Amino acid sequence: MKYLCLVYANEQELHSSPNSPHDSECHAYAQRVQESGRMLAAEALQSVQSATTVRMRGGKLAITDGPFAETKEQLAGFYLIEARDLNEAIQLAGDIPAARVGCVEVRPVRQLDVDPAAGH
Template sequence: MKYLCLVYSEEKKLEGWDDGECQAYCQSLQGSGHLVAAEALQPVHTATTVRIRNGKLSVTDGPFAETKEQLAGFYLIEARDLNEAIQLAAKIPPARVGSIEVRPVRTLTP
């Protein structure tokens, strides 16, 4: 089953973060067959929020919500169950300064 591990942290806590540590963990996940995809996101000030209300497009600079922690990236993993997904998420390096939200992926079929 696929799980999306959303990495949340205060941006200032990730400033100067060694990407090599995250890249090494990605390689570890890839080697074990658990990694589907992983990416870091640009800073939150680069975000754009899009909404459609009453058929009209609204575009706003910035994230959808003002929060203490922002979405910093994601890991899409393959795990046999939620317990294994949690164990893998616990090893994501930014978990030490932020949080990892683990959610099962719901397949959309055409």
């Protein structure tokens, strides 16, 4: 089953805390999960200051600079993994280096029945 591990952290603490992970540690973690065959995708995100929030209300597009809401922790990145079950996904998420200074939300992916040929 696929799980999305959403990494949240306070951007200042993510890079300045004594427990902050170094890029090399994050790369090593990603490589281990990749080599195990459980990594489907992973990306770090640019600063929340570069975010744009899009809403469609009453047929009109509304665009706002920045995140949807002010929070103490921002979405910093994600891992899309394949795991036997939620317990295995939680174990993998617990090893994400950024979990030491933030948190990781683990969510099962809901499969969409989309016919790839329908768009052509």
